Amino acid sequence: xxxxxxxxxxxxxxxxxxxxxxxxxxxxxxxxxxxxxxxxxxxxxxxxxxxxxxxxxxxxxxxxxxxxxxxxxxxxxxxxxxxxxxxxxxxxxxxxxxxxxxxxxxxxxxxxxxxxxxxxxxxxxxxxxxxxxxxxxxxxxxxxxxxxxxxxxxxxxxxxxxxxxxxxxxxxxxxxxxxxxxxxxxxxxxxxxxxxxxxxxxxxxxxxxxxxxxxxxxxxxxxxxxxxxxxxxxxxxxxxxxxxxxxxxxxxxxxxxxxxxxxxxxxxxxxxxxxxxxxxxxxxxxxxxxxxxxxxxxxxxxxxxxxxxxxxxxxxxxxxxxxxxxxxxxxxxxxxxxxxxxxxxxxxxxxxxxxxxxxxxxxxxxxxxxxxxxxxxxxxxxxxxxxxxxxxxxxxxxxxxxxxxxxxxxxxxxxxxxxxxxxxxxxxxxxxxxxxxxxxxxxxxxxxxxxxxxxxxxxxxxxxxxxxxxxxxxxxxxxxxxxxxxxxxxxxxxxxxxxxxxxxxxxxxxxxxxxxxxxxxxxxxxxxxxxxxxxxxxxxxxxxxxxxxxxxxxxxxxxxxxxxxxxxxxxxxxxxxxxxxxxxxxxxxxxxxxxxxxxxxxxxxxxxxxxxxxxxxxxxxxxxxxxxxxxxxxxxxxxxxxxxxxxxxxxxxxxxxxxxxxxx
Numbered sequence: 001x002x003x004x005x006x007x008x009x010x011x012x013x014x015x016x017x018x019x020x021x022x023x024x025x026x027x028x029x030x031x032x033x034x035x036x037x038x039x040x041x042x043x044x045x046x047x048x049x050x051x052x053x054x055x056x057x058x059x060x061x062x063x064x065x066x067x068x069x070x071x072x073x074x075x076x077x078x079x080x081x082x083x084x085x086x087x088x089x090x091x092x093x094x095x096x097x098x099x100x101x102x103x104x105x106x107x108x109x110x111x112x113x114x115x116x117x118x119x120x121x122x123x124x125x126x127x128x129x130x131x132x133x134x135x136x137x138x139x140x141x142x143x144x145x146x147x148x149x150x151x152x153x154x155x156x157x158x159x160x161x162x163x164x165x166x167x168x169x170x171x172x173x174x175x176x177x178x179x180x181x182x183x184x185x186x187x188x189x190x191x192x193x194x195x196x197x198x199x200x201x202x203x204x205x206x207x208x209x210x211x212x213x214x215x216x217x218x219x220x221x222x223x224x225x226x227x228x229x230x231x232x233x234x235x236x237x238x239x240x241x242x243x244x245x246x247x248x249x250x251x252x253x254x255x256x257x258x259x260x261x262x263x264x265x266x267x268x269x270x271x272x273x274x275x276x277x278x279x280x281x282x283x284x285x286x287x288x289x290x291x292x293x294x295x296x297x298x299x300x301x302x303x304x305x306x307x308x309x310x311x312x313x314x315x316x317x318x319x320x321x322x323x324x325x326x327x328x329x330x331x332x333x334x335x336x337x338x339x340x341x342x343x344x345x346x347x348x349x350x351x352x353x354x355x356x357x358x359x360x361x362x363x364x365x366x367x368x369x370x371x372x373x374x375x376x377x378x379x380x381x382x383x384x385x386x387x388x389x390x391x392x393x394x395x396x397x398x399x400x401x402x403x404x405x406x407x408x409x410x411x412x413x414x415x416x417x418x419x420x421x422x423x424x425x426x427x428x429x430x431x432x433x434x435x436x437x438x439x440x441x442x443x444x445x446x447x448x449x450x451x452x453x454x455x456x457x458x459x460x461x462x463x464x465x466x467x468x469x470x471x472x473x474x475x476x477x478x479x480x481x482x483x484x485x486x487x488x489x490x491x492x493x494x495x496x497x498x499x500x501x502x503x504x505x506x507x508x509x510x511x512x513x514x515x516x517x518x519x520x521x522x523x524x525x526x527x528x529x530x531x532x533x534x535x536x537x538x539x540x541x542x543x544x545x546x547x548x549x550x551x552x553x554x555x556x557x558x559x560x561x562x563x564x565x566x567x568x569x570x571x572x573x574x575x576x577x578x579x580x581x582x583x584x585x586x587x588x589x590x591x592x593x594x595x596x597x598x599x600x601x602x603x604x605x606x607x608x609x610x611x612x613x614x615x616x617x618x619x620x621x622x623x624x625x626x627x628x629x630x631x632x633x634x635x636x637x638x639x640x641x642x643x644x645x646x647x648x649x650x651x652x653x654x655x656x657x658x659x660x661x662x663x664x
Contacts, residue, residue: 003044003048004051007041007045010044011041011053013037014037018057018150041057041058068446071134071138071140071444072131075121076165078134078136079296079299079300081282081306083280083308084308085307096302100293101290103290105286105287107257107283107286108283109251109252109254109264109283110250111250111281112307112308114277115170115199116169117167118130118132118133118168120218121163121165122164125156126155127153130145142204145202146203148208148209149217153243157242158243158244161225161228166223167223168222168245169219170218171219171277173195173215173276174276176215176216177192193346194345199216202216222236223240230288234251234286260281260307279309281307282304282305282306289637290303302623311372313371314371315368315369315385316337316338317367318336318363318369319336319337321333321352321396322334323399325428326432327436329422330417330418330419331399332353332417333351335351335352336348337369342372347373347379349379350371351379355418362384363381364393365396367384367389370382402420404427404428405420407422408421431453433465434462434465436508437508438465438497441504441516442507443505444497445494447489447492452482452490455482464566465508466573471494473491497575498576499576503524504519512557513553514553514554521543522554525543529577529578533564533567534558540554587616588616588618591617591618594619594631595631596621596622596631597629597646598611598632599632599635599639599642600635600636600637601635602635603636603656605656605660613659617663626649629646632654633656635656
């Protein structure tokens with residue numbers, strides 16, 4: 001046998017043993033024998049580098065260093081799940097879905113593992129990349145670190161699709177977590193607080209050999225791709241197992257919400273017997289066709305929902321209330337607490353939201369308060385123990401002046417928050433707007449964090465985000481803790497941001513109420529900043545999904561001479577303040593003001609491609625038929641109730657070919 005064949009044989013053999021041990025939990029070889037074979041392979045690969053394979057089992061030991069994690073756009077958006085906390089929430093979810101889809105519905109119940117979300121891309125049966133969730137549209141490339149996790153197959157088995165993504169969670173089992181902490185204590189180190197945060201932090205370690213030392217596992221449960229050979233979620237779990245992925249064994253196919261509730265109640269009682277942390281149950285519509293019919297909101301799939309187990313609650317003492325100033329001038333009261341452990345972390349602070357919440361709770365300094373983690377992430381005060389209150393306690397009076405600049409606070413009618421009106425000179429507002437501008441979802445400027453922003457503002461080098469584009473290396477280098485490489489990275493990050501597309505620039509400007517979705521709508525409608533800047537409230541309200549509150553905010557922003565000057569600076573710096581020619585290619589207004597519902601299976605284009613064509617030509621896609629619907633594009637297997645409803649309302653029903661002719 002020649003050397004190449006020897007190497008390939010050892011690789012295949014080690015992959016099989018690795019899969020049996022880490023995925024199936026069925027060891028077919030001793031650790032000693034496995035290590036001997038691995039050493040043989042390492043020696044052969046070192047002696048014959050011409051047979052290098054990026055997916056060799058020898059690379060699981062790590063060793064690669066990642067200084068900066070590259071940002072990668074997901075092929076398919078990673079949505080977050082909407083949450084439910086009661087039986088009635090699930091019943092309401094089912095009722096909403098029934099209005100959109102026809103026929104019987106099956107549900108898949110799966111445990112909601114509390115780890116770090118990951119998306120793995122495979123091409124021709126080989127791991128191409130591993131990307132964190134990030135903001136759902138793009139995340140960090142952590143491929144080197146993920147390759148060290150033994151339950152992640154580097155090469156697939158069986159009959160695999162050409163290219164697809166598979167999503168899951170990186171988790172740290174309790175046993176491994178406890179062993180890590182025992183070792184840390186022996187070494188005089190502080191123990192890690194909880195498995196979830198430790199698993200999440202592991203993904204961003206720069207040295208992959210350090211990641212390899214951690215007993216991480218990858219549990220996978222959702223396949224996405226074009227023309228996958230599956231028709232249901234349950235089939236996708238089975239296919240993923242056959243391809244070699246570690247898919248959780250606990251899942252159940254049911255047909256009613258009462259069966260879902262039974263599954264939820266069982267695991268709420270038995271979750272502490274599992275080897276991993278879970279914080280709820282995920283319920284998914286089983287049929288992929290019905291999933292497509294239901295579609296997504298801007299944030300979450302309509303076909304899936306997470307039932308969250310009741311949050312852990314603890315009591316502690318309210319020591320003080322302080323007030324934070326946000327980038328928009330909004331004032332947020334913060335409860336400073338006697339430190340207490342909650343869901344694996346030490347909680348010292350919790351949001352009190354606004355003056356109304358303080359009054360509703362009648363919360364006072366020195367009170368015994370009850371704290372929960374909303375969705376087990378953000379601490380919040382949910383109740384006060386009045387029986388433990390001192391007779392000398394004083395009612396909490398909300399502040400009347402800004403804690404930073406002492407300006408008198410304002411509160412608009414119908415608004416829950418108080419605001420500092422001194423937007424141009426209040427330091428936290430200045431810093432907050434710049435930090436929003438540079439954030440990942442906005443201009444994504446590498447090499448520039450909140451501490452550096454504060455340093456630049458403090459030293460008078462920037463007073464607004466447009467000033468970033470006038471910075472020079474010579475100005476930055478004298479600053480505290482600013483090394484030459486850091487300065488170069490900062491300037492390079494600022495320069496690279498000039499390529500960011502107009503819709504994200506518009507979001508980055510920080511116009512109140514203009515989030516990512518609204519920014520996209522406005523960018524698409526007005527095409528450039530000049531047209532948007534002169535738009536009236538009346539014109540803005542006529543834009544799809546833009547209401548009076550947003551319209552007033554946009555007009556107010558562009559009526560400020562200071563903001564107009566900042567935009568002039570940005571334009572001079574070369575920022576993208578209009579939709580590029582590339583983005584405009586293929587865009588028309590043929591379908592403008594028309595509302596479409598897409599239903600069924602299509603032959604010439606996929607459903608998603610069809611929706612993109614509608615939007616690219618000025619139309620709007622909605623999920624359910626109403627009087628406002630202008631057209632229904634009907635494919636094969638369109639639900640009969642949808643067709644009947646469309647006919648009764650006199651809505652035009654188009655075939656796939658008729659629609660394509662309409663836009664040609």
